[in-house]
Amino acid sequence: MARFIGPKTKVARKFGEAIYGSDKYFERKNYPPGQHGNNRRRKTSEYGLQLKEKQKAKYTYGVLEKQFSNLFKKASRAKGITGEVLLELLESRLDNVVYRLGIAPTRAAARQLVSHKHITVDGKVVNIPSYSVKADQVIAVREKSKSLEVIADSVAASSVHDFSWLEFDQNALVGKFLNTPTREDIPENIKEQLIVELYSK
Incomplete structure (x- = not known):
């Protein structure tokens, strides 16, 4: 790839x-x-x-x-x-959403987590970084991947609360894409x- x-x-x-x-x-x-x-x-x-x-x-x-x-x-x-x-x-790309949720420290790291099948969408493994996430879809870390050091370190330092279009449970490592952000919401x-x-x- x-x-x-x-x-x-x-x-x-x-x-x-x-x-x-x-x-x-x-x-x-x-x-x-x-x-x-x-x-x-x-x-x-x-x-x-x-x-x-x-x-x-x-x-x-x-x-x-x-x-x-x-x-x-x-x-x-x-x-x-x-x-x-x-x-x-x-912003709706899966690798970007994983990054915004704080599961990965960078978009490149998020892309790698997705490609290596560490991420699920609505309970199913998705390994396509460009996958377009839709409103109300649930993004989570696979059960067997939750102990990965890169994920634990990133979540500990994340600030997902800054993004109104996302929800994230740091303990369960489960997030929700509430809606597509508007231009005013995108910080880039x-x-x-x-x-x-x-x-x-």
Whole structure:
């Protein structure tokens, strides 16, 4: 299964944000990568800004180009504002929901837990990270996986109460996807309208 395995701090520095979460290396070098990263003052074109925003969304949610393009097509066919629907679809991915519930410390770790069959949806094992979670579906950790150290550590440090669209029982390791979040609920710093403009060219 294809996924990004390159240097994550370098990607975060390119966007000027710690898009993968807390990163001590990014905090030390929070300027663009490259020999002249600290001194670069080049003006970015309109296309460049739009492309950068799309790339940021892709890296943030761990989605490859073809997947992202398909999600955009789906969003453009749906009712509502295309950019907002796109983010709602990204937030509804199973790997993202597992991450938001606090079961995994990062989206990459959540993707791995799903792929390795540690997660169930409505009592059935689902090993597809891109699975689209629907309202009122129950996401849980498999009984035999509850002792995994990565899950225990992540749950202990999680703050799922910050998300109004989720419920989570930390003792039972069972969560519920109450509803698809609205744009106001999604904390990611993504200018989705720039992505829409890019695909509209």
